Amino acid sequence: MARALIRRVVFGLIAVAGVVVLAFLLEFVVPGDPAKAIAPRAQSPAVLASIRAQLHLNQPLIVQFAGYFGNLLRGNLGTSYIQRQSVASLIGPRLLTTGVLALAGVVAEVIIGGALGILATLYGRVRALISAVNLTLLAIPIFVLGLLLLLVFGFQLSIAPVTGGAGPAQLVLPALTLGLIGAPWYAQIVADQMQDSLASSYVRTAVSKGLSDSYILRRHVLRNVLSPAITMVGLDLGSYLSGVVTVEVVFIWPGIGLLAVNSLHNLDRPIVMGTVIIGAVAVVFFNLVADVLRMFVDPRTREEM
Amino acid sequence: MPAVTAPGRRAPWTRDPAAAAGQRPARRRWPWQLVAGVAVLVAFAGLAIAAPLFGTPVHQDLVHGLSPTGVPVGPSSKYPLGTDLLGRSELVRLVYGIRVSLLVAVVSNATSIVIGSAVGLLAGYFRGPVEQLLMRFTDVGLALPYTLAGLVIAAVMSAGLTRVIVIITVLFWSYPARLVYGEVLRLRKRGFVEAGEAMGASGLTIVRRHLAPHVTSMMIAYSPLNAASAVAFEATLSYLSAGINPPTASLGNMISDGQVAISYAPLLVIAPGLAIMGLTLAFLLVGEGVKAFNPDLRRLSWLGR
Numbered sequence: 001m002a003r004a005l006i007r008r009v010v011f012g013l014i015a016v017a018g019v020v021v022l023a024f025l026l027e028f029v030v031p032g033d034p035a036k037a038i039a040p041r042a043q044s045p046a047v048l049a050s051i052r053a054q055l056h057l058n059q060p061l062i063v064q065f066a067g068y069f070g071n072l073l074r075g076n077l078g079t080s081y082i083q084r085q086s087v088a089s090l091i092g093p094r095l096l097t098t099g100v101l102a103l104a105g106v107v108a109e110v111i112i113g114g115a116l117g118i119l120a121t122l123y124g125r126v127r128a129l130i131s132a133v134n135l136t137l138l139a140i141p142i143f144v145l146g147l148l149l150l151l152v153f154g155f156q157l158s159i160a161p162v163t164g165g166a167g168p169a170q171l172v173l174p175a176l177t178l179g180l181i182g183a184p185w186y187a188q189i190v191a192d193q194m195q196d197s198l199a200s201s202y203v204r205t206a207v208s209k210g211l212s213d214s215y216i217l218r219r220h221v222l223r224n225v226l227s228p229a230i231t232m233v234g235l236d237l238g239s240y241l242s243g244v245v246t247v248e249v250v251f252i253w254p255g256i257g258l259l260a261v262n263s264l265h266n267l268d269r270p271i272v273m274g275t276v277i278i279g280a281v282a283v284v285f286f287n288l289v290a291d292v293l294r295m296f297v298d299p300r301t302r303e304e305m
Numbered sequence: 306m307p308a309v310t311a312p313g314r315r316a317p318w319t320r321d322p323a324a325a326a327g328q329r330p331a332r333r334r335w336p337w338q339l340v341a342g343v344a345v346l347v348a349f350a351g352l353a354i355a356a357p358l359f360g361t362p363v364h365q366d367l368v369h370g371l372s373p374t375g376v377p378v379g380p381s382s383k384y385p386l387g388t389d390l391l392g393r394s395e396l397v398r399l400v401y402g403i404r405v406s407l408l409v410a411v412v413s414n415a416t417s418i419v420i421g422s423a424v425g426l427l428a429g430y431f432r433g434p435v436e437q438l439l440m441r442f443t444d445v446g447l448a449l450p451y452t453l454a455g456l457v458i459a460a461v462m463s464a465g466l467t468r469v470i471v472i473i474t475v476l477f478w479s480y481p482a483r484l485v486y487g488e489v490l491r492l493r494k495r496g497f498v499e500a501g502e503a504m505g506a507s508g509l510t511i512v513r514r515h516l517a518p519h520v521t522s523m524m525i526a527y528s529p530l531n532a533a534s535a536v537a538f539e540a541t542l543s544y545l546s547a548g549i550n551p552p553t554a555s556l557g558n559m560i561s562d563g564q565v566a567i568s569y570a571p572l573l574v575i576a577p578g579l580a581i582m583g584l585t586l587a588f589l590l591v592g593e594g595v596k597a598f599n600p601d602l603r604r605l606s607w608l609g610r
Contacts, residue, residue, distance in 0.1 A: 011444060018445035026457050135593070139585035141537040143544050144578040147564060151575075155568045245452040246541055260453055261545065264460055272457060279450030 008291065012284040019280040020072065020273075024065055027269045034081050037267040055081065068273075077277070078270035080263075087274040091256055095278065097166050098255030101174055101247070102240035106233055108179025113186025114229075120187065121194040134184035146177045146250035164252020174251045178244065182236060189232060193225040227298035234290020241282035339594025342529070345587035353404040362401040362554045365392045377570045386576050389559070390566060395573065398554040399580055405555045406584055408466065409539045413473035414532040418524055420474065421481030426520065428482070429489025430498075430512050440486065446479025452541065459547030469548045473535050481527060485520050492519050526595045533588035540581045556581050 035051040052058045056067060071078060077087035120130040137145075153173060154162035160173050197203055198221060206216045245257035252258070256275050263271035370392030372378055379387045386395035428439035455472050462468040492498065501511045542548030543557025551558050556577040563573025 011441070012448075014441050015444040015448040018441070019448055022445065022449075023454075023457060026461055029461050135586060135589055136582070139533070139537075139582050139589055140578075141540050141581055141585070143541060144560065144574075144581060147560065147567065147574050148578065151567055151571055155571075239450070245456070246544070249545065257452070261456065264456055272453075276450060276453050276457060279453055280448045283448050283450065 005292070008288055012288055016277070016280050016284055020069065020277055021065075023273055023276045024068060027273055028061060028064075034267045034269060038081055072277070077274040080271050081268045082263075082266050083268075087270045090271060091259070091274050091278060094254065094256045094259050095241070097253070098241060098244070098248070098257065100166070101171065101178070101244065101253055101255060102237055104171055104175035105178025105182065105240055105244070106236050108175050109182030109186055109236070110229070110233065112179050113183035114190055116183060116187035117190025117194070117225075121191050121198070130187065134187050137180055138184045140181070141246075142177060142181050142244075143246040143250050145181060146174070146247055149173050149177055150250065164254070166254055170251065170253065174244075174247050174253055177247055177251075178240065185232060186229065189228045190225050193228060194221055197221045197224045227294050230294050230297060231290045234286045234293070238283035238286035241279070241286070336594040336597035338590045338597065342587045342590030342592075342594055345583065346591065349403055349584055349587065350407060352400050353407050356397075356400045356404050359400050360394060360397040362398045363393065363552050364397075366394070367392050370394070377566065377573065379570075379572070387570070387572055389563060389573055390570075395559075395576055398559055399556075399576055401554040402556040402559055402577060403580055403584065405466070405549060405553070406536050406539055406581070409469050409473065410532040410535045410584070410588070413470045413477065413535045413539075414528055416470065416474040417477035417535075418481050418528055418531060421478040422485050422517070422520060422524055424478065424482040425485025425487075426489055426512050426516055429486045429493065430516060431508060439482075443479045443482045443486070446476070447483065449476065451476055451538075452545075455538070455542055456545060456547050459542065464548070464550040465553075466549065469539050469542055472542060472548075473538055476538075477531060477535065481524065481531070484523065484527065488520050488523060489516055492516060522599060526592065526599065529588045529592035529595065533585045533592065536581065536584050536588065 033048070034055065034057065035048045038051055039047060049058070056064055059067075068078065075088075077091070079086055080090055083090060116130050116134065120127045140148075150160075150162060150173060153160040161167075161169050164170065203216060203220055206220055211219075244255070245261060247253065248255045248257040249261060256278065260272055260275040263275070366388065369383065370378060370388040377388045377390055377392070378384065381387070384394050384396065386399060389395050389398065424439050424443065428436040428443075455476060458472045458475060459468060462471065497515055498511060501515050506514070539548055539555070540557035540560070543550075543555040544561045546558070546561065549555035549558060551562060559577040560574050563570065563577070567574050
């Protein structure tokens with residue numbers, strides 16, 4: 001098991017390194033001159049050339065990449081071109097803001113999705129309705145749902161703030177958006193797993209032993225749902241932490257997604273690189289954490305890894 | 306508390322009663338989801354093909370298309386969905402937007418599935434260094450933070466259909482690759498691969514003649530889901546000005562243009578939003594219908610967010 005774990009960590013690191021190389025190459029071919037973005041009114045080529053020299057932009061690609069990668073290994077993400085601050089100090093607080101939203105979103109989707117899945121399994125009459133709801137929610141792109149919620153609760157009913165920001169009142173709608181978008185996945189997992197265990201021989205045994213329905217549900221059925229749900233939470237935390245770009249743009253939530261979009265427009269390469277790398281690390285890391293947690297909850301998965 | 310029973314399931318050891326009695330099993334009917342989904346898609350395709358009959362999407366009507374104060378006009382017999390902020394018919398733009406969405410869905414679905422299946426088949430059959438190289442590359446693809454990566458690639462290319470299709474292909478091939486790879490590993494354990502090798506068939510022949518047909522049904526079931534996420538992702542990219550840019554109409558950029566008017570002309574967000582939902586829902590229904598044919602594919606899930 002330990003060897004399998006090490007294997008996974010190594011594969012994860014390779015994937016992150018691949019993302020770094022890819023992002024660096026892409027960033028480099030982005031048209032536009034960062035020196036011009038920094039000093040838009042500078043006329044003389046000498047000024048632009050000196051800015052480029054300062055940022056090491058005049059060196060060959062491979063030298064620049066070696067420099068960047070070396071700094072990265074030492075935990076240094078570089079300095080923002082425009083804001084003259086270290087990328088880490090810019091991303092740090094933004095990551096926290098995004099983290100709050102990601103966590104709230106995951107909590108919302110687990111609650112909504114779990115409720116839908118349990119209801120659909122236990123009460124046959126609402127099953128068709130719930131699968132219709134699931135399918136509809138799956139079909140809405142995240143920014144469309146965000147705008148619709150903003151329209152209804154912000155503009156029509158005036159019970160939610162329509163100005164951006166990172167306060168608790170501003171958290172409700174974006175978290176609800178993430179919750180509704182993610183809910184069908186959890187509903188599906190919960191319903192599938194519950195149906196499987198309800199059809200299983202161990203539940204039949206439990207029924208014939210005379211155990212109560214609620215005890216069987218708690219002890220034998222819902223426990224089995226936990227393992228795939230944990231994997232799903234891991235996937236979601238990872239992908240949300242890499243910046244829920246569209247939600248942050250719609251609700252002007254000042255997280256790393258919004259930072260990345262703005263920096264891309266400003267040609268602020270170090271920040272864009274930083275956010276992409278942090279996103280990849282988050283995805284890989286939370287997948288790993290979810291797999292490890294799963295091994296503790298569900299002994300059957302221990303051999304698979 | 307409702308009784309704990311398996312809903313709508315026969316225990317695996319019982320046989321179909323009709324078959325057991327020596328009768329022909331009941332004729333299988335087309336799943337309603339498939340029928341409904343295909344019908345809606347055909348309707349959308351009809352609109353897309355007939356788009357030029359509706360008018361030109363860039364025609365600005367400054368006399369009747371805007372109110373005296375310059376605000377878009379609401380629905381009328383001349384403009385069934387009203388006009389946008391520049392006095393252009395919203396309906397005509399909508400139809401042209403649907404055209405773009407369908408085109409992107411069909412083309413990028415095909416490219417990403419073909420590339421993904423090829424990678425999965427080759428990695429699964431040839432093992433060794435080929436497998437390592439291809440699958441580590443797939444890991445990189447899976448670790449990419451979707452929206453951010455899309456934005457970075459978008460910055461490198463000029464706006465238009467090609468850009469959207471390239472971005473979606475680059476981001477979407479890795480998941481089918483993973484699915485096919487897993488399936489091929491399972492297939493290898495069955496005798497026919499060994500039998501083929503014993504008969505002296507070359508590796509590529511075995512992949513083409515013996516393995517590819519086995520993963521086809523899985524990829525057919527996956528492709529409507531893939532197309533649904535392609536529609537949603539195209540809209541997202543265009544919404545973030547990283548896909549198709551105005552004046553070309555796309556459902557995503559219509560929403561981003563219209564959202565500033567959300568408080569007084571909500572139709573500019575709602576109409577394209579509903580069109581995206583309708584398209585995605587239709588593809589998802591087709592996916593559900595295909596899955597209803599083959600219960601083994603029941604767990605196949607949608608990828609995009």
